[in-house]
Amino acid sequence: MAQYNRMNVLQIIRMEGPINKAEIAKRANLSIPTVMKITDEILEKKVVHVVGKGESNGGKRPELLSITDSIYYIVGIDIGRSRTSVLIMDLKGTVISRRTMKTGRTNPAEKLMERVLELTENVVLDGGISRENLLGIGVVTPGLIDLEEGRVLYSPDFGWENVDILSPVKEKFKLPVLLDNSNKAIAMGEKWFGIARDSSYFVCVNIGHGIGSAIMENGELYRGNSGSSGEIGHITLEPNGSLCECGNKGCLEALASGKAIAREGRRAVQEGASALILEKAGYDLDAIDAKEVFAAAEEGDVAARQIIKKAETYIGIGLASYINLLDPDMLVLAGGLTNAGREFIDQIKKVAKERQMKFAGRKVKIRVAELGEQAAAIGAASMILKRFIENGDEILKMR
Amino acid sequence: MAQYNRMNVLQIIRMEGPINKAEIAKRANLSIPTVMKITDEILEKKVVHVVGKGESNGGKRPELLSITDSIYYIVGIDIGRSRTSVLIMDLKGTVISRRTMKTGRTNPAEKLMERVLELTENVVLDGGISRENLLGIGVVTPGLIDLEEGRVLYSPDFGWENVDILSPVKEKFKLPVLLDNSNKAIAMGEKWFGIARDSSYFVCVNIGHGIGSAIMENGELYRGNSGSSGEIGHITLEPNGSLCECGNKGCLEALASGKAIAREGRRAVQEGASALILEKAGYDLDAIDAKEVFAAAEEGDVAARQIIKKAETYIGIGLASYINLLDPDMLVLAGGLTNAGREFIDQIKKVAKERQMKFAGRKVKIRVAELGEQAAAIGAASMILKRFIENGDEILKMR
Numbered sequence: 001m002a003q004y005n006r007m008n009v010l011q012i013i014r015m016e017g018p019i020n021k022a023e024i025a026k027r028a029n030l031s032i033p034t035v036m037k038i039t040d041e042i043l044e045k046k047v048v049h050v051v052g053k054g055e056s057n058g059g060k061r062p063e064l065l066s067i068t069d070s071i072y073y074i075v076g077i078d079i080g081r082s083r084t085s086v087l088i089m090d091l092k093g094t095v096i097s098r099r100t101m102k103t104g105r106t107n108p109a110e111k112l113m114e115r116v117l118e119l120t121e122n123v124v125l126d127g128g129i130s131r132e133n134l135l136g137i138g139v140v141t142p143g144l145i146d147l148e149e150g151r152v153l154y155s156p157d158f159g160w161e162n163v164d165i166l167s168p169v170k171e172k173f174k175l176p177v178l179l180d181n182s183n184k185a186i187a188m189g190e191k192w193f194g195i196a197r198d199s200s201y202f203v204c205v206n207i208g209h210g211i212g213s214a215i216m217e218n219g220e221l222y223r224g225n226s227g228s229s230g231e232i233g234h235i236t237l238e239p240n241g242s243l244c245e246c247g248n249k250g251c252l253e254a255l256a257s258g259k260a261i262a263r264e265g266r267r268a269v270q271e272g273a274s275a276l277i278l279e280k281a282g283y284d285l286d287a288i289d290a291k292e293v294f295a296a297a298e299e300g301d302v303a304a305r306q307i308i309k310k311a312e313t314y315i316g317i318g319l320a321s322y323i324n325l326l327d328p329d330m331l332v333l334a335g336g337l338t339n340a341g342r343e344f345i346d347q348i349k350k351v352a353k354e355r356q357m358k359f360a361g362r363k364v365k366i367r368v369a370e371l372g373e374q375a376a377a378i379g380a381a382s383m384i385l386k387r388f389i390e391n392g393d394e395i396l397k398m399r
Numbered sequence: 400m401a402q403y404n405r406m407n408v409l410q411i412i413r414m415e416g417p418i419n420k421a422e423i424a425k426r427a428n429l430s431i432p433t434v435m436k437i438t439d440e441i442l443e444k445k446v447v448h449v450v451g452k453g454e455s456n457g458g459k460r461p462e463l464l465s466i467t468d469s470i471y472y473i474v475g476i477d478i479g480r481s482r483t484s485v486l487i488m489d490l491k492g493t494v495i496s497r498r499t500m501k502t503g504r505t506n507p508a509e510k511l512m513e514r515v516l517e518l519t520e521n522v523v524l525d526g527g528i529s530r531e532n533l534l535g536i537g538v539v540t541p542g543l544i545d546l547e548e549g550r551v552l553y554s555p556d557f558g559w560e561n562v563d564i565l566s567p568v569k570e571k572f573k574l575p576v577l578l579d580n581s582n583k584a585i586a587m588g589e590k591w592f593g594i595a596r597d598s599s600y601f602v603c604v605n606i607g608h609g610i611g612s613a614i615m616e617n618g619e620l621y622r623g624n625s626g627s628s629g630e631i632g633h634i635t636l637e638p639n640g641s642l643c644e645c646g647n648k649g650c651l652e653a654l655a656s657g658k659a660i661a662r663e664g665r666r667a668v669q670e671g672a673s674a675l676i677l678e679k680a681g682y683d684l685d686a687i688d689a690k691e692v693f694a695a696a697e698e699g700d701v702a703a704r705q706i707i708k709k710a711e712t713y714i715g716i717g718l719a720s721y722i723n724l725l726d727p728d729m730l731v732l733a734g735g736l737t738n739a740g741r742e743f744i745d746q747i748k749k750v751a752k753e754r755q756m757k758f759a760g761r762k763v764k765i766r767v768a769e770l771g772e773q774a775a776a777i778g779a780a781s782m783i784l785k786r787f788i789e790n791g792d793e794i795l796k797m798r
Contacts (some may be wrong), residue, residue, distance in 0.1 A: 137489070152770060161509045225760070226726055226763075230757070235723050235724065237638075248756070324627075324630040324633050325630065327622070327627045354647070357627070357630045357645060357647070358645055359552065361542075
């Protein structure tokens with residue numbers, strides 16, 4: 001609770017600062033002594049600073065607080081399936097510098113990590129930030145993570161089992177590092193700096209090449225008993241449906257993800273049901289991705305339209321399952337498919353509304369994520385930020 | 400956390416008592432001063448008492464504590480669709496007296512409540528418990544409950560919308576009362592006195608006439624943002640499947656509940672696919688319930704066997720969805736269908752295992768509830784017990 005209050009106070013200062021303590025107490029629904037205890041702590045850590053005095057309300061003029069944006073910076077590394085993105089942000093979430101590269105071959109992992117570290121070094125140079133101003137480095141990637149050991153336990157996309165990608169980062173930069181799953185990072189980013197700032201229980205569903213999600217409860221990730229919560233991509237929605245990469249049939253990911261849309265697009269072309277999808281891909285069957293199917297659908301291609309409609313239906317049903325089971329206050333949609341246009345999102349929302357039980361989840365809001373492509377990297381950095389807010393001494397000592 | 404520790408200490412005394420404080424501290428993984436603070440509190444409330452002294456470990460002989468089972472009693476009322484059950488239990492969860500009746504007509508609610516109160520009065524008389532020894536009355540029923548107002552917001556089975564069933568109980572007995580949903584009560588009962596005692600995050604799925612569930616996190620029910628969490632009966636598992644009473648198609652409840660099994664049994668008879676199901680129902684089509692379908696399946700009836708197999712498959716898929724999304728430490732199966740025999744449960748477990756994602760939910764245990772038919776009424780009483788443990792003064796003052 002204390003940590004939650006601290007995060008809350010910090011968010012208010014970040015969003016509303018310069019702001020005085022009485023006002024913070026009012027917004028956070030906390031007592032003034034509680035707020036003073038928190039602000040003393042974060043003032044000492046230089047996370048916030050006094051920027052001047054506000055108008056008097058009869059007594060002394062109150063001190064105004066703002067987030068310090070020029071002392072501490074954090075690195076976020078998002079190793080995605082197709083792209084790797086590295087950024088530096090300040091404590092306000094402002095991105096100072098950022099670079100991306102094609103992820104390319106993921107094996108051997110050491111080779112990939114060499115390229116990631118080079119990219120990171122350049123981002124630090126771009127930002128002109130010296131090492132003593134860096135609080136730490138958050139690294140995120142898809143797959144099942146062993147948080148304590150900092151290892152990737154299983155990543156089918158990357159062909160990794162039990163791989164240590166964190167040690168090279170630690171050795172090179174000698175800074176506090178954290179490894180986590182990218183869906184979890186996106187949720188964290190949206191909680192700290194995005195659409196879910198005011199949410200107390202939300203689910204962030206990442207619809208892209210694959211489909212995953214993360215559950216966030218009072219600012220904390222809900223991880224589950226063996227760290228595998230949120231696997232919405234693998235709930236069965238068609239018992240005898242398409243084969244999924246996980247080995248099961250009819251998983252949401254096999255029915256409605258970016259790769260499922262691409263697969264069905266290629267099949268439509270092969271079966272002669274669509275010429276337009278192939279045209280959109282420059283007449284190269286292998287180049288057909290979800291984007292080409294969306295483009296063909298937009299121009300009225302019937303086969304493409306059916307593929308998209310199927311994806312909308314199953315994603316909507318998946319969201320409704322979350323609403324029926326968890327009744328969250330918000331569902332955040334993130335990932336590449338959210339760029340497919342408003343109609344796609346609206347149809348998903350419509351199906352979710354139809355499929356949620358009457359009277360259930362009466363207050364849930366479905367929203368698109370705000371941080372876009374940078375969400376996972378910002379989330380990775382936010383994980384260090386969160387740790388710093390909770391236990392700044394530990395982070396400062398580790399550097 | 401303090402409340403959680405208190406519940407934990409109480410559970411240890413209940414299960415292991417007579418027991419000394421040092422031993423409690425060891426089992427609960429708490430410091431001895433923390434345990435002493437808690438035991439002082441619950442000793443003062445007479446929830447536990449000193450039964451003697453244990454053997455010396457070199458120093459003074461330590462006091463041994465036990466739950467007090469003869470001072471406080473609690474009434475639990477479970478108003479079910481077909482049966483209403485009322486019981487009195489002591490703080491150890493021992494049922495002192497119990498009566499059941501057919502619920503019969505649920506409208507007008509006042510008439511039903513008159514019969515429920517009469518039954519309750521008789522259970523109190525049976526038990527020979529005087530009013531001053533009663534801590535309160537917990538009432539549970541299916542449907543969506545407004546906890547704060549103590550009203551049933553919506554109960555399709557009962558034909559209730561916004562009905563107050565709590566005031567008559569309060570007026571008659573002048574005791575603290577609580578109203579809640581019966582699925583939530585079953586989970587509460589299994590946490591306090593059943594199979595889920597040691598679980599920190601579990602889901603209790605009630606498979607009976609309908610299908611519902613409740614999620615319990617660290618001894619607290621997770622209710623959701625509008626109080627409607629756990630509606631697993633209404634997740635869509637077949638987009639164009641059978642029509643559900645909720646208005647949607649292909650809900651788990653419409654595919655695999657007791658009423659779905661009965662409906663498909665009647666259909667099989669009407670279509671001439673099974674004579675045995677009709678025979679089991681005494682040649683009365685309307686008398687076909689799930690029980691008759693199970694009985695016919697057991698004797699090898701092909702149509703009945705198919706109906707049961709379909710139910711097993713969809714219930715297994717529903718459980719796997721919970722495992723993939725929430726990764727709980729335990730899934731507890733409760734409700735009438737758990738009496739259908741071991742083979743039915745084993746098949747459900749098998750499907751759940753197949754349908755959960757590889758590497759996900761690695762540690763989840765699927766177990767059948769321990770409290771059987773009494774679960775909801777014991778759970779109803781446990782809700783008062785929990786309130787008493789958390790805030791005994793309030794409960795004692797309200798009487």
